[in-house]
Amino acid sequence: MPVASQLEKTTTARHSAVVRVTHWLTFIAFIALLVTGFEIMISHPRFYWGEVGNVNTKPLFVIPIPASRDTVPTGYGYVMPDQNGWSRYLHFEAAWVAVLAGLVYGIYGLWSGHVRKNLIPERRDRNGRAYRARIAQYFRRRPPGRAEETSYNVLQRTAYLIVIFVLFPLIIWTGLAMSPAFTSAFPWTSVLLGGRQSARTIHFFVSWLLLFFLLVHVTMVAVSGFRRRMRAMITGTMRDSEESQ
Amino acid sequence: MAAAAGVGGLAAADRLAKRFGLIPPDGTGVYGPGETLTYACQRVITAHLPVREFPRSMISKNPFANEIAPPKDDFKRLEASGFKDWRLVVDGTVQHPLSLSLADLKNLSVHSQVTEVACEEGWSYIAEWIGTPLSGVLREAGMLPQTRYIIYSSIEKGLWESIDVPEAMRPQTLLTMGMNDGDLPVKFGGPLRLRVPRQLGYKSLKFVNHITATDDIRKFGSGRGSVDPDYGYAWYAGI
Numbered sequence: 117m118p119v120a121s122q123l124e125k126t127t128t129a130r131h132s133a134v135v136r137v138t139h140w141l142t143f144i145a146f147i148a149l150l151v152t153g154f155e156i157m158i159s160h161p162r163f164y165w166g167e168v169g170n171v172n173t174k175p176l177f178v179i180p181i182p183a184s185r186d187t188v189p190t191g192y193g194y195v196m197p198d199q200n201g202w203s204r205y206l207h208f209e210a211a212w213v214a215v216l217a218g219l220v221y222g223i224y225g226l227w228s229g230h231v232r233k234n235l236i237p238e239r240r241d242r243n244g245r246a247y248r249a250r251i252a253q254y255f256r257r258r259p260p261g262r263a264e265e266t267s268y269n270v271l272q273r274t275a276y277l278i279v280i281f282v283l284f285p286l287i288i289w290t291g292l293a294m295s296p297a298f299t300s301a302f303p304w305t306s307v308l309l310g311g312r313q314s315a316r317t318i319h320f321f322v323s324w325l326l327l328f329f330l331l332v333h334v335t336m337v338a339v340s341g342f343r344r345r346m347r348a349m350i351t352g353t354m355r356d357s358e359e360s361q
Numbered sequence: 362m363a364a365a366a367g368v369g370g371l372a373a374a375d376r377l378a379k380r381f382g383l384i385p386p387d388g389t390g391v392y393g394p395g396e397t398l399t400y401a402c403q404r405v406i407t408a409h410l411p412v413r414e415f416p417r418s419m420i421s422k423n424p425f426a427n428e429i430a431p432p433k434d435d436f437k438r439l440e441a442s443g444f445k446d447w448r449l450v451v452d453g454t455v456q457h458p459l460s461l462s463l464a465d466l467k468n469l470s471v472h473s474q475v476t477e478v479a480c481e482e483g484w485s486y487i488a489e490w491i492g493t494p495l496s497g498v499l500r501e502a503g504m505l506p507q508t509r510y511i512i513y514s515s516i517e518k519g520l521w522e523s524i525d526v527p528e529a530m531r532p533q534t535l536l537t538m539g540m541n542d543g544d545l546p547v548k549f550g551g552p553l554r555l556r557v558p559r560q561l562g563y564k565s566l567k568f569v570n571h572i573t574a575t576d577d578i579r580k581f582g583s584g585r586g587s588v589d590p591d592y593g594y595a596w597y598a599g600i
Contacts, residue, residue, distance in 0.1 A: 160483035167415070168477065170425035170484035185482055187428055200481060201593025202392075208600065209395025296479055297559045297599030301407040312477065312485055 126356050128266060130348040135230065138221040139349060141213055146326070148210035153323055155203035158196055159184045163320060167311030176317060211291060218284055225280075234268060235277050241270040260340065265354070279329050283322055290319035382509060382525065386578045386586030387596040400597045404527070407599075411533055412558045415475045420541060421486035424478075426548035429567060436516055436568070444552040449498075449536070453512070453574035456503030463552055466536060469493040469501070474533055476558040478565065481598070488549075490556050491539030495572075496530045504574050512573040512581060513555050515566050522566045522587045523578060523596075524557055533558050536569070561598035563589065 131139075161179035162171070169175065171188060182192040184199065225231040240246070250271050260269070268276065292298045293306040293315035309315045337345045348354040378384050383401035387393075432440065439447055444463055451459040472494055479485040499511070511529040514521035528534060535556045538545055545551035550567030557564040578586050586596035 156481075156483070159481075162484075167419065168421055168485045168487050170421075170480075170486050172423040172425050173421075173486075188482075204481065205392035205395065205593075205595055208399055208595075209392050212395050212398050294479070295403075295600040296412055296477070296561065297403045297407050300410045300412045300559055303413050306413070312479065316483055 127353040128356055129352060130266065130354040131352050132230070133352065134220065134224045136349055136352055138217040141217040145210040145213040145217065146330070148206055149214065150323065150327060152203035152207040152210070155184070155199040156207060157320065159198065159200050160188055161190070162188065163317045164313035165310060165317060166313055169313040211288070214284075215288060222280070235273050237270045237273045246270050275329065279326070283326055283329070287319060287322045287326065290315045290322065294319070385597045386523070386584070387590040396595055396597060399600070403599045407559075408527065411531070412476055415477065415487050417475055417489065419487050420475060420489055424486040424488055424549070425484060426546070427480065427562070429548060430517055432547070433517070440547065447552050447570065449553060449570055449572065451498060451502045451572045454505040454508045454576055455499070455574050456505065459498070459502050461498070463538060466493050466498070466538065466553075469497050472532065472535060474535065474558070476533065476556070478562045480562040481594070489541050490535055490537045492535045492537035492556070494532050495534045495536055495555065496532065498536060498572070499529065499574065507576040508574040509576050510578045510586070512575060513566055513569050514571045516568045516570045520566065520588060521582065522564055522589070523581070524564065528557065528559065531559070559599055561600060563594065564598050
């Protein structure tokens, strides 16, 4: 009966306070960066490779949309609303939030053992067979086992490691490589990427990869019990698996 | 305890930042913290470093001039006489206010640099810029020690910018009169453009005819350091 079953319910600690706070700060900052980054991009929806590029230069590719500036020949005869001013202010402020939250998370994660225990794939999973088996389980739409209630599977671990230690550092690096003042101190940050315009182009692609991660991540959370997992990331605790069918 | 320490720490940081001039003139409001962090960090880390220069082989064959407002009658009149009556007025917190012709400027030490113009829109090009460092003109005028900002304005009414003194005194901050071995074309800001290559293109104001040194930036315009914040743009553009 309801009363009895409620009494039997217990909760398990799931996410630490540092993980939760930095997760949501990064989420807010990332949404701001995504929206403002799009606004900034449409003022010149042309991409180049190398150091320089402008409307008199052959582009690497062009996003087929009208621009928000009439100096860019897009062929649409329509100029989108120009939102660059506040978008740039917010983009760089949100970048600071993401960088600082990332630093706190990274230092905590390495120091506390969070990365080693929860993110680096377990020894028995470090082989192609483990990856293939978990992918097959997704395709068969089999619900996750008990172990995945309180931990991550090998695909989740790999995805998180790539996002945290490859994509986020890369998007920050390519962003800074577009700064004339920053590259005056660290010229190699631009040279290694092939130049300022290459940095901008890579920045654009990495933002798509991060958006792709966000969409898959939210979909997976929704499929595996949205309320339950949101609760875990907000309060830190997860009800013991009364819902796992 | 932690909260008190946090507040105390922030207050101390704020005092230090004010003391060393690490808060930009538009470092207030919602975007104030982000702007202040960027400006303060870049001032501290990149303080005396020159912007990247490129080999002449990388000069863009077909640079993009960006749009400019159609020149007014007084500009056209000056242009018709080969800009021989163009004057650069230097005033404010200086011992000897100056009024310099382009010939006067050309008699000062000539520098050239191959640097990139990067627009906030995302595009860029590389050109050779020839002129005389702003620092020489400020020394000639006897800039007073209390000076904190250098304001520079265009012959076009209402267009003005400012930079801090360390930025103004860099050798690469150039009163530019030539481009790629010729005179600086009007569409690129000729006869006189102040190149500030460590910041985005919009800080490199075209048609400069007035420089004012000041110890109090708040007295000018809306008090936020340039016309940019009035249009919603950041005063500091080193990004």
